[in-house]
Amino acid sequence: MNERISTNEPDIASTAALVGNPSRAAILAALLDGRALPAGELARAAGISPQTASSHLERLLAGNLLRVEIQGKHRYYRLRGYAVADLLELLSTISLPKALPERNDALARGRTCYGHLAGRLGVYITDAMRDKKLLGPDMKPTPEGTAWFSELGIEIGALKRTPLARPCLDWSERRHHLAGALGVALATRMFELRWLAKSREPRVVRLTQEGSREMRSRLGLSFDS
Numbered sequence: 012m013n014e015r016i017s018t019n020e021p022d023i024a025s026t027a028a029l030v031g032n033p034s035r036a037a038i039l040a041a042l043l044d045g046r047a048l049p050a051g052e053l054a055r056a057a058g059i060s061p062q063t064a065s066s067h068l069e070r071l072l073a074g075n076l077l078r079v080e081i082q083g084k085h086r087y088y089r090l091r092g093y094a095v096a097d098l099l100e101l102l103s104t105i106s107l108p109k110a111l112p113e114r115n116d117a118l119a120r121g122r123t124c125y126g127h128l129a130g131r132l133g134v135y136i137t138d139a140m141r142d143k144k145l146l147g148p149d150m151k152p153t154p155e156g157t158a159w160f161s162e163l164g165i166e167i168g169a170l171k172r173t174p175l176a177r178p179c180l181d182w183s184e185r186r187h188h189l190a191g192a193l194g195v196a197l198a199t200r201m202f203e204l205r206w207l208a209k210s211r212e213p214r215v216v217r218l219t220q221e222g223s224r225e226m227r228s229r230l231g232l233s234f235d236s
Contacts, residue, residue, distance in 0.1 A: 029074045044214045045126035047087035096125035103182030119183035122214040127194030134184040139230035150176040
């Protein structure tokens, strides 16, 4: 007897098929840092022709995985939202190879994930903030945390993007780091203060010497090794 598939259920298979294509997966991964990128740059990131990239982008748009921003004659693509970024990170937690190549090792040390900090760097900073009771179990800032972020130049009340703060499972550390508007604001502020520096590799970040000093002073963290 053939099983009847309910049309009321989410079409998981179609979404999985979209992500399952290597070129489309590469396009999605290139957008995980939260930026909006043009088709040409996404084609280079995926190692495919502009024509092929255009076809893949249309399918990703139709599948609600991407959205497009139009500025004059230019079109820029970005992930549709946190749900898509979370899906990609979650898939990464079960797809991690046993032996990390050099690039993945750099990503594991420190990277951006849809605008917030991830990797060992993001997890350790999050753990330290929770140990100091700056963040609660749900990652929401405590009163002490609100004051701490204010000293850093981040006013919690001014953050309008939702959710304010949430846990994000880190694919390389298998633990949670801080995500949401507060996570993005923290990473942005650390770049502004030059505590963080970007690498030539997409998404890879590192602490500067000043950033290391500040993390030691403010959170008791040492990244010397």
